[in-house]
Amino acid sequence: MPVWPNTWPDVVAVADIDGDGRDDAIVATTRADQGNNPGNDWRLYVFHQTANGSLIAPLVIPYSSLVEETFASGGVRGRTAIATADLNADGIADIVVGRRTGLSILYGSRDRAYSIKRIENAAGVISGDSFVFVDADRDGHLDIASQNQTSEQTQWGLTLYFGDQAGSYSRQHLEPTSSDGDVELARGDLNGDGVLDLVLAFGQGLSARAEILFGDGAGQFPIKSIFQKPAGLQRLTTIAVGDFSGSDGRDDLVMAGNDTSFSGGKYYLFRQVNGVLTATPELLPSTAPTDTADIPDTMIAADLNGDGKKDLISLRSGGLIGYFEQLNMALSQEKLSAGPYATWGGMTPIAVGELSGDGCKDVATANYNQGLVIWRGSGCTP
Numbered sequence: 001m002p003v004w005p006n007t008w009p010d011v012v013a014v015a016d017i018d019g020d021g022r023d024d025a026i027v028a029t030t031r032a033d034q035g036n037n038p039g040n041d042w043r044l045y046v047f048h049q050t051a052n053g054s055l056i057a058p059l060v061i062p063y064s065s066l067v068e069e070t071f072a073s074g075g076v077r078g079r080t081a082i083a084t085a086d087l088n089a090d091g092i093a094d095i096v097v098g099r100r101t102g103l104s105i106l107y108g109s110r111d112r113a114y115s116i117k118r119i120e121n122a123a124g125v126i127s128g129d130s131f132v133f134v135d136a137d138r139d140g141h142l143d144i145a146s147q148n149q150t151s152e153q154t155q156w157g158l159t160l161y162f163g164d165q166a167g168s169y170s171r172q173h174l175e176p177t178s179s180d181g182d183v184e185l186a187r188g189d190l191n192g193d194g195v196l197d198l199v200l201a202f203g204q205g206l207s208a209r210a211e212i213l214f215g216d217g218a219g220q221f222p223i224k225s226i227f228q229k230p231a232g233l234q235r236l237t238t239i240a241v242g243d244f245s246g247s248d249g250r251d252d253l254v255m256a257g258n259d260t261s262f263s264g265g266k267y268y269l270f271r272q273v274n275g276v277l278t279a280t281p282e283l284l285p286s287t288a289p290t291d292t293a294d295i296p297d298t299m300i301a302a303d304l305n306g307d308g309k310k311d312l313i314s315l316r317s318g319g320l321i322g323y324f325e326q327l328n329m330a331l332s333q334e335k336l337s338a339g340p341y342a343t344w345g346g347m348t349p350i351a352v353g354e355l356s357g358d359g360c361k362d363v364a365t366a367n368y369n370q371g372l373v374i375w376r377g378s379g380c381t382p
Contacts, residue, residue: 007040008032008078012366014353015084015093017108022049023353025364027372028063028082028097036066044097044106046114047372053357063097063104063116071100077126081348085133085142088167096144098128103144103161103169119161119169121148127159130185134196136160137219144169145198147183158185158198160219175213175221180206184298188241188251190214192275197221199253201239210239210255230268230281233257237265242301242310245271246329253277254284254312256296264288265295267314267324269331284312284324287334294318297343302352304361305380313363315350319343321363321375340370 007029014023025047029040042065045058069077080098087094092108102120109115121127131146141163148157156179161169182203190197195215201207209228213221229236237257244252250272259266268281294316301310305325312331314322319339324331343349343365355362360377367373 006032006037007043009045009366009368009371010080011082011097011348012351012364012372013082013084013095013348014351014355014362014364015095015108017046017084017093017095017106017114018048018112019092019108019110022051022357023355024048025055025351025353025355025372025374026082026084026095027058027366028080030078030080031066031069031076032368038066041066042069044095045372048112049355049357051357053355055355059112059114061106061114061116063106064099069100071126079129081128081130083131083133083348087142087163096131098131098146100126100128103128103131103146105167117167121146121159122170122172123148123157123159123174125157125159125174130183132185132187132198134187134198134215135163136196136215136217136221137162138195138217139163141165143219145185145187147177147185147200148174156180158200158213158221162219173219177213178202178206178211180204184239186239186241188253190241190251190253190272190277192250192272199239199241201236201255203237207236207257210236210253212253227253227255227270227277229255229257230266230283232259232266232268232283234260238296238298238314240299240301240312242312244269244301244310244312244326244331246309246326248329250275254299255281256299256314258295262292264292265316267296267299267312267334284331285333286322287336289316289318289320289336291318294320296322298348298350300350300352302361304352304363304377306361313350313352315343315365317343319365319367319373321365337375339365339375340367340373342369343367 047055095106144161180202267284312324363375
């Protein structure tokens with residue numbers, strides 16, 4: 001894909017949004033420093049996969065605009081988030097992308113006649129920078145939990161957009177949270193009660209901790225637990241949630257960031273044992289990069305090798321991909337794969353899916369110099 005000089009490839013998702021059985025790649029752009037580029041800014045670039053495994057030239061779809069993304073102060077929001085789920089139960093994945101005043105939904109369609117639906121945040125706060133899907137009230141409809149996080153809003157919190165049969169998301173609930181920016185949001189059952197919980201990590205002043213909001217199954221998160229960053233981290237930069245302990249059915253928490261010895265960062269695993277995260281985390285076997293500035297920027301849990309167990313994939317700040325394969329109830333030595341500079345930290349600049357037609361999972365990233373970058377799987381290992 002060519003260099004993107006006039007817009008900002010920000011985040012990426014991988015999903016089959018046209019129902020043909022092949023994963024597609026979707027890059028969302030925001031605004032680059034060069035100024036307003038109405039033909040490229042705040043667009044979805046949809047790369048459909050063909051029968052031979054190649055990606056065709058992207059279909060470009062606007063999801064927001066300069067007017068929508070401009071603050072009252074005159075500044076412009078320059079980051080977003082993206083995620084995929086089947087929101088209307090038609091068997092085809094849909095795309096959700098954040099806007100300054102809410103969310104935009106692109107509904108998947110077999111004829112590729114896509115339409116955008118805008119969902120406004122009823123609380124009137126700035127949102128859409130980090131979100132996850134969760135059936136918070138367990139009514140069978142996916143809800144969207146979105147952290148609100150800019151200096152212009154009057155109340156910090158997490159907005160729950162409750163799904164319903166009509167797909168209106170008109171019922172909303174604002175859950176108060178700590179007030180800080182550059183939030184990563186993850187989900188998982190972290191106390192073993194069968195209800196999904198939310199984890200917040202802050203990239204600014206509160207970067208010394210992660211906060212777990214425990215779901216009550218009725219649509220609220222009334223109990224909060226704070227986990228301080230491990231002593232070996234100078235700054236917490238990213239989190240991931242997944243069952244990294246041998247598919248025991250219990251979600252664990254990983255914290256990562258730059259370390260006190262400036263060796264390129266460290267990763268720490270908090271295992272869940274009997275419904276409780278261990279107080280003393282395990283240091284994961286990371287690999288020191290050549291450039292010690294390549295710290296972990298963002299992580300995701302995904303089954304990369306198709307063995308049914310969650311692996312840990314990390315995007316480092318210089319463009320490296322780190323891969324911790326889960327073997328024998330543990331995450332193995334990190335394997336590093338080189339990549340082009342430069343990428344975002346936090347939010348969702350990395351995704352996993354099958355983008356080459358060979359049956360092996362690939363890793364896709366949004367790169368603000370190169371656009372869409374794909375690491376091809378080979379032999380079902382990266």
